[in-house]
Amino acid sequence: MTIKQPSVLPGFGLTFGFTTFFLCTIVLIPLAALVLVAASMTWHDFVHLVLSPRALGSYRLSFGASLLAASINLVFGFIIAWTLVRYEFPGRKIIDALIDMPFALPTAVSGIALVTVFADNGWIGQYLHPLGIKVAYTWIGVTVALTLIGMPFAVRTMQPALLEVQRDLEDAAETLGAGRFYVFRRIILPTVLPALLTGFTLAFARAVGEYGSVIFIAGNLPMKTEITPLLIVIRLEEFDYKGAAALGFVMLVISFVVLLTINLLQAWGRRRIVQGTR
């Protein structure tokens, strides 16, 4: 491997060496341990652990609730981003700053706060309870928690994209007699589509791995309200390292697929913007 060094600046060896060394020690070697423990199992054992009914039940909840939460964030993320970018109203700046709150707030705090608000006697739960909607300790509660923690990712991805929408085009279309919905469908939506999908995927990625805010509001009953990360923790507490590693490996593979999807979506978005400005 030849290393091209076009610059007069010093310090490449030191910083590159330290960066790769630290990256290997803190991130790559531990992850390699996980992969190797999973790989040391026989295929039969691995499949047995990964496709056990309890594991399948946890995937159903984790992926179902994460997809639902990401879809809610796709819709409301767009509504919030649109409101913040396009309209002036009292309190806009404060709301804009508070969007990042779920990102800065420790997950254990949002967990106990959400379950208190949505419990049957909580501020919001008391109005949902008579309607027959039970949020706390059900899959709905899991979805609520996952929606909250994915929200900033959706809004913050869509905001800059909405700023990119060319107002001239909208004005021109309206001058030519296009209705509001037509302008939205033919001008705004195509411009922000990559950002919408990226926001959806980021919110989903964050939701699938989430642990802290969910375990308080989920009932944590096996097969019903037990998410996959919790099942991993339970396996570790039973010192069943192989069972934990097998499930962890499945989640790691899914993370890689999601990461790849995000990269492809962002590359697609950049290409479209470049084409659009030509």
Place this chain on the structure above:
Amino acid sequence: MSGEAQATVHDDIASRPGRDSIASSLIKWTFVLLSLVFLAALLFAPLVTVFAMAFEKGIHAYVHALVDPDTASAIHLTLVTAAVVVPINTIFGLSAAWAIAKFEFPGKSFLITIIDLPLAISPVISGMSYVLLFGLHGWFGEWLQDHNISIIFAVPGIMLAIMFVTFPYVARELIPLMQQLGNDEEEAAITLGAGGWMTFFRVTLPKVRWGLVYGVILCNARAMGEFGAVSVVSGHIRGLTNTMPLHIQILYDEYNFVGAFAVASLLTLLAVLTLAIKSFVERSGYRRR
């Protein structure tokens, strides 16, 4: 959160000339109302609840909950952990940004992807991979036990797990910033005879200071608030390996709601402070890339 931009309103679309003003403002206020209702239920109500529950039995009970010895030691451990982890990850971030932004080498974009990896994987998995390495039945478990070194269920494990999850925060802020600012000034300084360290401290560091502050405060917020990864490696030993988020869980499970929400209120204040500094940094002209 790529490409996070501070929202700047163009001009309020509902008040532009030539618009059907009644329909426009109807749409506008529908959007505003929908946003506010969504955020009120999901975000504002939980935030207010934290303080309402913490002060439910009065200020005396609140203060009493915070001076409890186990709570005090959880606060202490959280502060010590952040004091160790954040500087190390800051040095890593500066080093990674210098290597990536100032030089060309093969595999650069792959390296950037790997640095972001901890953000993409579940914190539970981060904690677990250390258990598989250093836990009793892990790779180095027996060796560590023979030499009387404890990492898992002890403070070093907590620090390692937090270092893993907060690993990318400073680097991902600095890499695009340094790439965009370019190398001209540094090259000028070196050509004029300044040493490498002097160039770094006198030229580069002042240039990227707001990006650095931004990365450090986000890194710190995550370090103090991390739950999943720490929960796996800590062992939950009261007074010894309990960080603030873990202590919240213990108190909550014991139905000590005032105690749990009192600790939670401190972490909420930390989050508010983090966002305030973040807004201040953005107002001084720093924009995320």
